[in-house]
Amino acid sequence: MPYKANLAALKEIGVEYVIGTCIVGSLKKEIAPGSLVIPDQFVNLTWGRDDHSEADGGSFIHLPMGEPYCGHLRKKITEQSVATQTAIIPQGTVAVIQGPRFSTAAESRWLSVNGWDIVNMTQYPECYFARELGLCYAAIAAVTDYDVGLQESLVIDPRQMGKVLEIFRGNVQKTKDFLLAFIQRAPGLSCGCASTLLKAYYEEGL
Ligand SMILES: [Zn+2]
Incomplete structure (x- = not known):
């Protein structure tokens, strides 16, 4: 993923708020x-x-x-989900693994026992780069399946790819619909947390 180029391009054209999207596995039943x-x-x-x-x-x-995601943008997304009756889980810790392979059952259980909620391969360094460029960043993570360590019925497995892909396609549509509704409603965004942090950093010479 060209994280650096994607975010630099957004910064260059004057974007201030970024909502990333990603596909994740669940670490909790x-x-x-x-x-x-x-x-x-x-x-x-x-x-x-x-x-x-x-x-x-x-x-x-x-x-x-300490707070890698923009709290203001996350709150606006949550408010929008109530308005559009989209069921979302308003917080969660995403464990970002290297990939491209998926976890072993032992690795997956380790992620779960640490109390982390979802697992993904792309939120780092995307989220970090956004903050470093002074962009307010939040993400919508769509859960495709249970991660392998949970021993649930729906995991990534050749025999179940039909079902997993069906959920995947549904998630893509749900996410697109939600984002379009969010943009159309154009909720007043007034944060700038990341740019404020950067400014303080330089002024204080931290
Ligand atoms: Zn912010």
């Missing part, structure tokens, strides 16, 4: 396939990715990442 989750935390388990930006002119930014 109560998060059923077909659900939409708005993550509020990520755990980066990837390695070797190009996650150093030149946004700081070549020096290293020790960017605070």
Whole structure:
């Protein structure tokens, strides 16, 4: 994924708020396939990715990442979900694995026992880069299946790909409908948390 190029292009044309979309597996029985989750935390388990930006002119930014997702944008998404009667789970921790392979059952159980909610391969470094560019970022994560460690019936398996793909296609449509409705309603966005953070960083010389 050209994360850096995608986000730099959005920044260049003046975008301030970014809603990413991603496909995830569920790490908890109560998060059923077909659900939409708005993550509020990520755990980066990837390695070797190009996650150093030149946004700081070549020096290293020790960017605070306690709240990686924009709380304001997440709240607006949640409000919109109520207005459009779209069922969403308003918070969750996404564990980001390296891929492209899926987890072993042991790895998957380890993700679950840590209390993390969903698993994915793309939220890092996308979320981080957005923050580093001063963009308010939130994501809509669509749950396709139960991760393998849960021992549930619906997991990624050649015998069940028909069902998983059906949920996948339904999720894509649901996410598109939701985003179009969100944009049409154009909820007043007034945050700028990430750019404020960057400004403070430079002014204070952190
Ligand atoms: Zn924000």
